[in-house]
Amino acid sequence: MDKVQQFWNDFCLANHKEGxxxxxxxxxxxxxxxxxxxxxxxxxxxxxxxxxxxELEKEAIPQAGEYYIVLSxxxxxxxxxxxxxxxxxxxxxxxxxxxxxxxxxxYRFWWDAHEKFFTELLKEYDREFSPNxxxxxxxxxxxxxx
Numbered sequence: 001m002d003k004v005q006q007f008w009n010d011f012c013l014a015n016h017k018e019g020x021x022x023x024x025x026x027x028x029x030x031x032x033x034x035x036x037x038x039x040x041x042x043x044x045x046x047x048x049x050x051x052x053x054x055e056l057e058k059e060a061i062p063q064a065g066e067y068y069i070v071l072s073x074x075x076x077x078x079x080x081x082x083x084x085x086x087x088x089x090x091x092x093x094x095x096x097x098x099x100x101x102x103x104x105x106x107y108r109f110w111w112d113a114h115e116k117f118f119t120e121l122l123k124e125y126d127r128e129f130s131p132n133x134x135x136x137x138x139x140x141x142x143x144x145x146x
Contacts, residue, residue, distance in 0.1 A: 011143070
């Protein structure tokens, strides 16, 4: 059994969630280790992703209640999170309050980091960044490890 499945099984056992499935295991954006550490420390309780990428990859956007496993830069499972809320809004309407819940720095840092990340990713699809592009804003809680 791989380490991700083992991590999930340990979570299920510890929390009496046997039979529950997780949606996906993933790394956060540009600095996977740093962002994973912020989740483990409880400082990062939200994330923003580009709505267009879900459309292009024909994937459903996350839903409240779903579980995800956060991976480190080395693909090691470090935390289980549960989605609390999901909202699709233009990026330039994301509030400072929401940006701060990402735990990465102030609003300016949040904006610059996301603009850079989305610009790079959009290039792969021959698309351009726009300040009012739709983004998926997710709030989550870390449910494991406690």
